[in-house]
Amino acid sequence: MSATDVCRAPALSPVGATVERHWRDLAARRRLYTVGGLVFLFLALSGSLWFANETNAGKFFDRLPHVADFFAELKPRDWFDPARALFDLPSPYDDGSLKFDYPEGRVYLTQSIYIPEYFHRMIETLNIALFSTLVGATFGFLLCFFAAGNITASRWLRFVTRRFLEIVRAFPEIVIAGFFLAIFSLGPIPAIIAVSIHTVGALGKMFFEVVENADMKPEEGLRAVGANWVERVWFGIVPQILPNFMSYFLLRLEINVRASTILGAVGAGGIGESLRLSIGRGHEAKTIAIVFLLFCTIVAVDQLSAWLRHRLVGRQAFAYGRGE
Numbered sequence: 001m002s003a004t005d006v007c008r009a010p011a012l013s014p015v016g017a018t019v020e021r022h023w024r025d026l027a028a029r030r031r032l033y034t035v036g037g038l039v040f041l042f043l044a045l046s047g048s049l050w051f052a053n054e055t056n057a058g059k060f061f062d063r064l065p066h067v068a069d070f071f072a073e074l075k076p077r078d079w080f081d082p083a084r085a086l087f088d089l090p091s092p093y094d095d096g097s098l099k100f101d102y103p104e105g106r107v108y109l110t111q112s113i114y115i116p117e118y119f120h121r122m123i124e125t126l127n128i129a130l131f132s133t134l135v136g137a138t139f140g141f142l143l144c145f146f147a148a149g150n151i152t153a154s155r156w157l158r159f160v161t162r163r164f165l166e167i168v169r170a171f172p173e174i175v176i177a178g179f180f181l182a183i184f185s186l187g188p189i190p191a192i193i194a195v196s197i198h199t200v201g202a203l204g205k206m207f208f209e210v211v212e213n214a215d216m217k218p219e220e221g222l223r224a225v226g227a228n229w230v231e232r233v234w235f236g237i238v239p240q241i242l243p244n245f246m247s248y249f250l251l252r253l254e255i256n257v258r259a260s261t262i263l264g265a266v267g268a269g270g271i272g273e274s275l276r277l278s279i280g281r282g283h284e285a286k287t288i289a290i291v292f293l294l295f296c297t298i299v300a301v302d303q304l305s306a307w308l309r310h311r312l313v314g315r316q317a318f319a320y321g322r323g324e
Contacts (some may be wrong), residue, residue, distance in 0.1 A: 014035045076285040086289035088116040099283050104239035118274060118293050125270035126297070128191050128263075129256040135192075136199025137249050140165075143200070144207035145233055150216055162208075169201025177263045195256050203252055210244045211237060250305040257301050261294060 053059075076082060077093055084091050085102050094100040105117025115123075145151050147161040168256070172196045180190035218236035264272020271290060278286035 066262070073282075074284045074287060076288065081285035082288040082292065085283075085285040086116065086118060086293060088114070090152075091285075098281065100287075112235060118271060118290055121264075121271040121274050122293055122297055124188060125260045125264060125272065126257065126301075128195065128257050128260040128268075128270055129253060132192050132195035132248065132260070133199055133253045133256050135196040137203050137245075139200045140203035140207050141245065143204045145237075146212055147204065147208040148211040149221075150212050150214070151233060151237065165201045165204040167201070168197050169205065171198070173198045173259045173263060174266060177266065177268050186267040186269070188269035191260055191263040191270065194263060194268070195259055198259075199252055199256060203248060206248045207245060208243075210241050210248075234282050241313055247309050250309055254301055254305050256297075257298060 045100040087108045088102045091100040106114040107120045108114045177190045177194035180193050219232045222232045222236045264270035264278040275290045
């Protein structure tokens with residue numbers, strides 16, 4: 001037997017040849033889709049850059065090398081000044097202007113005990129986020145069962161509920177807040193309403209998807225012994241989905257802290273309003289202090305939410321796949 005005969009691959013059967021032909025067709029189609037996707041991404045990116053340049057009167061590319069100038073201008077006179085701004089301590093550079101009037105923002109609890117201004121603003125932002133999440137989760141919880149196909153038999157009721165949840169989450173919080181700012185003027189009330197409305201739609205969707213994946217055997221058992229609809233939902237469905245509901249609630253709380261900060265920048269109260277003013281006025285120390293406080297707060301909220309999820313859902317749910 002020659003070396004050529006040894007290296008020659010055996011002939012494929014008709015079925016094997018068909019499988020190989022289909023595989024080659026799928027591979028060629030996948031390569032075509034990949035190349036088409038990359039071309040589309042390149043065209044979209046090029047179009048976005050062109051649009052950005054046109055909307056900035058042709059100055060986008062000219063100003064692009066100066067993108068780091070803003071951060072260079074944030075350098076304070078000394079690096080203790082952001083700490084003074086954070087805790088409302090007098091600055092040695094106080095010249096009577098708003099730039100160094102740190103003690104003026106103190107919120108006094110007694111004649112000698114006070115809360116620093118930015119801590120008080122941060123508490124206000126957290127209050128907006130927490131209250132809005134509670135309101136949104138409550139209504140999302142009530143509506144999700146009417147949107148779930150395995151719980152609600154009425155097609156029209158499911159259709160109306162799902163469309164309502166889609167509508168209330170279709171508009172960003174900042175758009176809803178802008179509408180209510182025109183009605184209620186500046187303050188935290190428009191932010192609470194905007195975040196609550198959007199949270200109803202977002203949590204309602206996630207909640208009813210969890211309900212549709214629930215095990216229906218407990219519900220069937222309760223139905224067999226004559227339980228009504230409320231009893232079947234409360235005793236057969238809620239106990240098994242409640243951990244997932246709490247996990248989504250905590251996740252949404254993290255998102256709403258960030259949303260409340262952004263809404264504050266458009267006049268809806270909280271720390272975002274202080275950040276917008278400090279940046280607009282060129283107050284370097286105040287800006288650094290607020291950004292540092294925001295960073296620490298968001299990290300703390302994320303860590304607290306992760307800890308609570310571990311406690312509520314159970315550590316075994318997070319240990320899967322890690323060999324624990």
